[in-house]
Amino acid sequence: MAETLLRGAKVVVTMDDAGTELASADVLIRDGVIAAVGQGLTTTGTVHSAAGCVITPGLINTHHHLYQTLTRAVPGGQDALLFGWLRTLYPIWAKFGPEEMFISAQAGLVELALSGCTLSSDHLYLYPNGARLDDTIAAAAEVGLRFHPTRGAMSIGESDGGLPPDALVEREDAILNDCIRVIDAFHDPRPGAMVRVGVAPCSPFSVSTDLMRNAALLARDKGVMLHTHLAENDEDVAYSLERFGCRPGQYAEDLGWTGPDVWHAHCVKLDAGEIDLFARSGTGVAHCPCSNCRLGSGIAPVRAMRDAGVNVGLGVDGSASNDSGNLIGEARQAMLLQRVQNGADKMSAREALRLATRGGAAVLGRDDLGQIATGKRADLAIWDVSGIESAGSWDAAALVLAGPTRVRDLFVEGRQVVGNGRMLTVDTAALTLRQNRLARALMD
């Protein structure tokens, strides 16, 4: 029986239903699960001082394209809208292979881990030159984060009126067969699962209606979740109206793409009827505020979604459109955007942190994660608030309002992944070198 006691935290932000925050408190971890939370706990196992620190649940990232960490700040894509940005980047992504997928995924996951993330989803929708979902799953296993990879896909190339070049699209029967393969090989439905696989055609503008419908049938047959991009910007909505004769929400509902086992990225342009549809059906949203700002897509109606009862989590989105993958920074950005649109009292720092923890857990169907409570999995972020960026802070909300933006320590399923601000599982310096070497090769 392995025990670790996190002792003497300045504050434990539990994120329970009542929003309890415990001062001078301990968290006891036993066999990967939170065994107790409170003051004066003892153990015969390892003691880990959390003095001067805030402990939060590990943050949960609900939308990413990890492969894009190799294409940050690409000239020509820096200032474009969504469709123009995609057209710039598709030919570069077409050069990727298994090594690029593995290394870029590790780089993205390390960046996330250092910003407090213990569970990330990923949306990989292109598989050039022998790349497979397996490459990113192997990368996450080494880094030590919990991982929800989704088997994405594109099937409508330029010659069929879609956006991606024909070289990056796959045959639909091959896509569905590979979905079955990766679900059977990697998906774990049990509580505490380290890997859960989802099915995720890229977007309504890059796959057929048939594939959307068949993907939903397959996911329900296999008991896995569904994910895609929806209503990201005005171009996206215009495409839906012109091509399908309806708004994105209607399209999703008609094809079986609503329900508690579905989450959609962005949803910047959902109207009141669509918000109501999402709330009634339990459909989740991955809100990606930095990416939405970077691509000028707009401000997602998160306040209205939350008030209507929609499950909303946060996503850093791919690093070609953020270009940072800092999840606590994303919480701050979510808070700021709702304030600039709706007023200073319309998104508190604590609510933003709730989106990043409980919100993400609800969106990804993980009632075993997202809060610090007995029986939940021991995914914990420890933030050192004794540094200069926290100096002078009066309240635990400073974590979102002021900083720090990097964790001191991170535990996933009770295993320490970050210690003293450094990765304990992978050699970050060597990884950075390899990543930069691959990026240079792509530039050439």
Ligand SMILES: [Zn+2]
């Ligand atoms: Zn995306």
